[in-house]
Amino acid sequence: MNIKSLRSLRLFACPARAVFALKALVLTAPIITCADEGMWLFNNPPRKLLQEKYGFEPSDAWLEHLQKSSVRFNSGGSGSFVSEDGLALSNHHVGADALQKFGDKDHNYIRDGFYARTRAEEKRCLDLELNVLMSIEDVTARVNEAVKPDATPEQAFLARRAVMAGIEKESLDKTGLRSDVVTLYQGAQYHLYRFKKYTDVRLVFAPEQQIAFFGGDPDNFEYPRYNLDICLFRAYEDGHPAKIPHHLSWSKAGAADNELVFVSGHPGRTSRLLTVAELEYVRDVMLPTRLERLKNTEVLLAAYSERSEENARRAREDFLRTQNSRKALDGELAGILDPTFIADKKKVEQTLKEAAADTAKFPDAAGAWDRIAQAQQVVEKNNKRFNVLEGRQSFNSQLYGIARTLLRAGEERPKPNAERLREFGEAGRESLEFQLFSEKPIYDDLEQLTLADSLTYLVKQLGYGDPLVQQVLAGKSPRERASELVLGTKVKSVELRKRLYQEGAKAVAAAHDPMIELASLVDPEARSLRKIVEEQDEIKQQAHAQIGKVRFAVMGTSQYPDATFTLRLAFGVVKGYEENGQHIPFETKFAGLYQRAGEQKNRSPFDLPERWTKRESHLDLKTPFNFVNTADIIGGNSGSPVVNRKGEFVGIIFDGNIQSLVGDFYYTEVQSRALAVHSQGIIEALRKLYDAGALADELQAGIGARTASSAHRTAAQ
């Protein structure tokens, strides 16, 4: 891929953007984004753009319905409600974390799939939580008022944290809803998001991973694709299927070529509003460091997995997540290393700086870029120690994570809500406890392996002679130390966790647990590093708020903030693209799946599940399977519903193509595409291959049809 030419095309494919480059016009011309760009806030949707480009105006009711039909998975993905009886649809790779947790050496649900033919068979997940966004409230003024103009960064940070915790607590008490204050536009705005929570979530259906992730890592981020990357759960309340007022109706035809579509989901993180100084840090420090760790972990888990099938099962989810992140970050790094990208960024920044020089209009903004650059330097200086100690890069162990949570809970919970570390705030308490008391299996061998490996990394990063390193290793080699810690700790016991959590700091100390004692050894410096970084974040946030005002003035208020794993609306058109002189069609069909498997001689990861080979003749091979569209998505959007103008479900996002990976830094619609499973493909597979007609009926017509079709299902078996 030639990134540079892509980007050049993008910039000049849009006349309004090209104009933007002409500095003279900048301050007067409103910026019209004419590409299908943007991860828009539901309370600031691109109404004008949609109207002008597509003649479509979403009504408030349309927006509310889509918003409340959308679901966030705490395992790190998106989804949607697709029946009034609580069916929630997401990707297999979003659900895999839950599938993994109730597997054991005799049950491999990830590999083999699962279908609950009756409600009674639906399997309750150990710690899966679903969140539905119920309302958004702009609390920027209230947050900013709490920060005195003459406050030091530390005071400002504490004041901000306090007021945010206060707003969250107040909202929780008042509404009973999970309430999070979300930082947007790098700190230019603060919105209060209220979520309805579902913690009794049960698995209904998952296909075999072979078909959900057909083509594996080699085909990941590629297109054409042939993946049935879906997973169905059901939300329960009080032991019964939850009644869901807002859920998506199934489109009869599904996505069609050139159709306008919308994607409602939770993009995780983008870096489009960062300053040049911040981007350089991302390019020179953050991405290379993260990639080094990811590649190390990928090799570690691959070698472990190859030793036996059981090992492979235990590590599978971590392994795939690692591969996926590695491929994504490699793509991001390649994108950001394009020198024209930073050059363009510098030009835009220069334009904003010149506008900011008008101190009458913008009293605080002039030095904002320098303040960010200085803060970035402080972060960079502390980066290594922060990552290994607070960021836990050198304690890659679930048991260590639990130990630290117990230790910190003991210290934080007695404090006033406003003064706690954010993750121990009252607003997040239930979710925290839900995770901490999860019965998910923890494997000693894998824990020892990852801990020994990450302790070796500790030595590499801080140096063998570092006093803390010496204390952590306690006179042993990383392997010996990891072994002694993992085999010695008692925090594997959920009962013990509950007791220590309830009884607090004294009980935690009295337990003399080696893993907790290790966390305790590391914690003073980890906390102090966190404080430094949070202070710099505060400085950056204030500066970004000031830059934000300039940007709003120069470019208009119709802008979307960088992604923050909160609900966003994207839009685009279903369409193919050109690559290496070839036209890539907008959709694939089942026939293509069998062709690709054949070309690759059915070798792993291009081998099909037995069901798919044996029952090929049951399928209508012309049924659409996957399709692409131009919507602006990124990691975290996995599982997002794709809907048409009527708000009907036409597909589910499961990936972006390799050209979309630069999306962390800029949007391009020339070749960049969002990949989705087609609604028709889902129904065809459920009915013809999985004998899940009842489930298909529920998706297509609500629960009423389910009973009726049971006879049909039985007959088909």
Place this chain on the structure above:
Amino acid sequence: MNIKSLRSLRLFACPARAVFALKALVLTAPIITCADEGMWLFNNPPRKLLQEKYGFEPSDAWLEHLQKSSVRFNSGGSGSFVSEDGLALSNHHVGADALQKFGDKDHNYIRDGFYARTRAEEKRCLDLELNVLMSIEDVTARVNEAVKPDATPEQAFLARRAVMAGIEKESLDKTGLRSDVVTLYQGAQYHLYRFKKYTDVRLVFAPEQQIAFFGGDPDNFEYPRYNLDICLFRAYEDGHPAKIPHHLSWSKAGAADNELVFVSGHPGRTSRLLTVAELEYVRDVMLPTRLERLKNTEVLLAAYSERSEENARRAREDFLRTQNSRKALDGELAGILDPTFIADKKKVEQTLKEAAADTAKFPDAAGAWDRIAQAQQVVEKNNKRFNVLEGRQSFNSQLYGIARTLLRAGEERPKPNAERLREFGEAGRESLEFQLFSEKPIYDDLEQLTLADSLTYLVKQLGYGDPLVQQVLAGKSPRERASELVLGTKVKSVELRKRLYQEGAKAVAAAHDPMIELASLVDPEARSLRKIVEEQDEIKQQAHAQIGKVRFAVMGTSQYPDATFTLRLAFGVVKGYEENGQHIPFETKFAGLYQRAGEQKNRSPFDLPERWTKRESHLDLKTPFNFVNTADIIGGNSGSPVVNRKGEFVGIIFDGNIQSLVGDFYYTEVQSRALAVHSQGIIEALRKLYDAGALADELQAGIGARTASSAHRTAAQ
């Protein structure tokens, strides 16, 4: 594995060693190594030790026969002559480099194996060279005399290089043999090694890689094992099979339990005589940096290989070599991170330092350790730039390697022999040309991938803003730049290489080849870094020579130097060991192979070649397949013959177990074992599975039997 307890056991299993720890006795008590330790020089074999421990005294004739039957492969391994008509036996993984080079998309000799049923079918390798050590001469005095006592390090280095090149050239002219001056004991001794060279080497037999490397990376460095890791070549001279006066006879029974055996091969590198300062550098800088690069490359090649079978074929050898090195270095790092190891080293060093304080006896040695430590600091300071520029970590491309060789050849060849960079000396000229003009295939896609990746590493290591980085990238992203270089260079043409090499520097410059121009851009700094590092090496070498004298005085002259990929003699006993409370027997049998494949459900890399499944019944399943012994080996020993007291071939080394990986730093015989293929297993497989009775006859009885058995072979088919 508990490294610490292993080492403690080792130290005290040997009374003489335990005594050594008692400082008072050190200067008077001779050191008797009573373990099966050592990679001994053929001109300083452990006669006394063998006599005392095993009642065996190797005669000069016995030693000469074994030495001259041993073969070094320029692809980085060992081997032996096993017939008078030039049959040379090594490992499949040593021969794989040659196999790979004459494969294409229709022929995969690595995967499918090869057997030349007639001489005419024997396939000439593109650039495989075999060396046989003909003589060793101690030239320490002559080398040292050339270095004036008051010379600066640079002068000393140049003088040493000049005298070494002179000795080599003189020897080459006189004998016609490849002549290398080898630095031993870190510079305490210099020996002149003369080699007979074979460059017309033809492939005779290779099994399928599935059985040569059964168990793949998961079973690599593990035991029990079931690998037919062999490959047979034939040396030719003047178009006819070479007549080989010294070759090994095949033992009828092969290796037996508790038998004394010898290993003659080329261990690559050990670090047993390094000072504490040097070891700390290995631990803190060298191993972590190399591992980071290896893991990065492993992920890169794995992802590339997974895209198609042809990709997998192209990358296979690099990929396996990378995995193998990664596993070995991970093991070394784990070993060196055992804190008791460095603590013990410090004690020994202290003892030597105290002896060195006697300046009457040792006039130069007192400050030697400090001089090494200081030199090490200079090396460390220049390490990053040296590795990426001179060490080519950031130019991972065969084409770049060729371009740089052409560039440097143009500059070096007109100089007097003594002043050239060592690799351009007359002594190595033929071998260099043999490599440079090799017709081995180079794949554009793989070249672009590895070059783009390593240019990205260049940015990471030196920083985006570094002026040289900017010049190297020439305003492009690493991907674009790699693409332009690989597609633009003409050095793929062997004809062009020959012309530029013959015509010299002017022609090289006039070619305006982009890859040569890149090498030319990098070369000034690369050369100056090399100069710095070589000066420090000189300082260290002088200091080590001084320490060496102390060590010889304290510990006696019966010592072996660190490994240098030159021929060494190791010895040991065929025996099993205890692991996790279980006894691991000394040998495995064919039956175990089928059992292991079954346990792993024949999934890759535990799947057997069709021949092995179909013809299982042909085999006597009780035939020994692999076995272990206590000989002191390390990487580079791959393919080394294992012989008995009579000097007969009883097996071939192909690996060490995971406990042997600490062998880079110290020897232990408690669990550490060398792994070998049993001579009986080789014959059984050749005769019963590969219908290669003629070849087996040649191995067992010389060429005479070959014709006779052809009828038998045909009948068996």
